[in-house]
Amino acid sequence: MIIQHSVFLRFFARLWLVLSGAWEGSVLGSALDRMGLAVQRWLRGSGLFRFLWRPGALVRGWPESRVCLLFVAILNLPCALARWIYRVGKGVWDGSAVFRLVSSMGGATYVFLGLLMLVMLVAPHDYWNNLYGLIGAAAVCALFAVGSANHSHMRVEGERVGPYLVFFLLCVGGALVNSLSTSLSMRFFAFHLTSFLLVLLVVSAVRSVDDLRRVVALAVAGLAVASLYGCYQSYVGVEIVASQQDLTLNYGMPGRVYSFFDNPNNFAEILAMLLPLNLALLLICKTWRGRFWSLVSLALGVAAIGFTYGRASWIGLAVAILVFLALENWRLVPVMVLLGLCAIPFLPETIYNRILTIGNLKDSSTAYRFYIFDDTFTLLKDYWYRGVGLGSDVMKQVFMGYPSMPDGSFPIHTHNNYLQMWGETGIVGLLSYLGVIFYGLKTGVKAFYRNTDRQVRHLLAAAIGAFCGILVVSLAEYTWFYPRNMFTYWFLFGVILACVKLSRSGQKGNA
Incomplete structure (x- = not known):
């Protein structure tokens, strides 16, 4: 009752309504409305837009294809x-309390999927083994299969992942088989398999908006715990690692927090991917209690990503929010950009100084990336068509056959998702990966504009925004180097596909 009558929350809710109303009636808002209508008319008449917007022959024919x-x-x-097995022994199974319990749990697989994500986000690095991700995903899949025994509506909806992801998986398998070191590539194949299972689980286990909201809420709960620990690290202080920050340009900057993830960039990337979903939860919560905890979690996450001092993830989160606003109400984008720019001088000095180093080639970490890119393109001259094989371990081994970087070291990965996929799987693998990205974003945006359910739209806009944000981060970071980030990346992709599924089927959560 205290939360429901919170003066604090009611104040901000009323403030938002006042600002929204003022914006709707403003001269600038009206001008942007007219500009938006003009742009929409131009796009509808654009041949390129119609070509990109229409479903391709491959996508149209995919559901009914033999493949x-x-x-x-x-x-x-x-x-x-x-x-x-259930039909053969129906009488026995129906009389078993254990089977009824497990079957009921299988019918709520989405809960265990959410719990799996929660555990992955709160497990300390020293106690986490990436094999746990595969074991957990396989266990939830097994639970789903058991639940389907007496739930005829439950099935693995593999057709919803689209043709490009299937082709990308084939390229991943090919990169394993053709790897310069199959033994080194094997564990990375397990990471890809885990990621694929997570996508299938999100798409197949979620049958309503309420299901999806609960899955996301559990993941966000894990993020909140990680964020709280990150804030605690900032309070007590962590060791300054010279390899993670230029000590000259970032003089006075404290140690970068990493929470449960060993590296601050890993933590920042996870925050950039999940904070937009946290924002969507805040918007769709039905109770003041839910809104309060969503707001607390969001505040902790925003503070934590600041304390990571992860510049690429800051940019990624900004892109995510702008895309989210562009989908929800594009007229707010220039206002948000203006407010963001005005807020920069009021940021803590260390964060402000860190922002000023973005793009500064004198920064050691920025310069180091360009050395890595140079070495990567040298490697790609020899392996552009076939790749070296799956995983950064193989690539690291191959890099050692080329001249070292100026400091005498060799890259351990390309610091860029797209170059990494090219180097591992070859040009065909890269194109299939880009196809997966384009398919997910295109189907997601189309579903957003065709859907009328407020909750689905908020979640879909947040997921698309977060995915766009991590795609930007992937230009400067290899975001899959830490497998838990890779799993979160594909979980996010699965959320987009689940929203598309709900949009097409017209299923809605309980009011």
């Missing part, structure tokens, strides 16, 4: 086996 039908049939073999 898709075979792919879905293979994915559903465990469910088919579970149903057959």
Whole structure:
């Protein structure tokens, strides 16, 4: 009751309504309205826009294609086996309290998916093994299969991932087989498999907006715990690591917090991916209690990403918010940009100084990236068509056959997702990866504009924004180097596809 009657929350809610109303009636708002209508008319008449917007022949024919039908049939073999076993011993199974319990749990697989994400986000680095991700994803998949035994509506909806992801998986498999060191590539194949299972679970286990909201809420709860610990680290102080910050240009900057993730950039990337979903939860919560805790979690996350001093992730989060606003109400974008620029001088001095180093080639970490890019392009001259094989371990080994960087060291990865995929899987793998990205964003944006459910729209706008943000971060960071970040990346992609599914099926959560 205290939260429901919170003066603090009611004040900000009323302030938002006042500002929104003032903006709607302002001269600038009206001018932007007219400009927006003009842009929309121009886009509708643009041949390039119509070409990009229309579904391609491959996407149109995918659900009914033999490849898709075979792919879905293979994915559903465990469910088919579970149903057959259930039918054979129906009387026995129906009388088993254990089976009824496990079956009920399987019917709520989305809860265990959310719990898996929560555990991944709060497990300390020293206690985490990346194999746990695969074991957890496989266990939730097994639970889903058991639940499908007496829930006929449950099936693995593999057709919803689209043709490009399937082709990318084939390229990943090819990169394993053709790797210069298959033994080094094997564990990275396990990471890709885990990621694919997470996408399938999000798409297949979520059947309503309420399901999706609960999955996201559990993931955000894990993020809140990690953020709280990150804020605590900032309070007590952490060791300054010279390799993580230029001590000359960033004089006076404290140690960068990393929470449970060993490296501040890893933590910052996870925050950049999940904070927009946290914002969406704040907007769709039905109770003041939910809004309060969403607001607390959001505040902790924003503070934590500041304390990471991760410049690429700051930019990524800014892009995510701008894309979110562009989808929700694009007229707010220039206002937000203006407010953001005006707020910069009021930031803490260390954060302000850190922002000033963005793009500064005198910064050692920035210069180091360009050395890595130079070495990467040298490697790609020899392996552009086939790649060196799956994983950064193989690439690190190959790099050692080329001249070292000026400091005598060799790159351990390319510091760029796109170059990394090119170097690992070859040009075909890179193109398939770009196809996955384009497919996810295109179907997501189209679903957003065709959907009328407020909750789905908020979640979809946040997921698309977050995905765009991490794509920008991926220009300066290899965001999959830390597997938990990779798992979160594909979980986010799965959220987009789940929203698309809900948009197409017209399913809604309980009011």
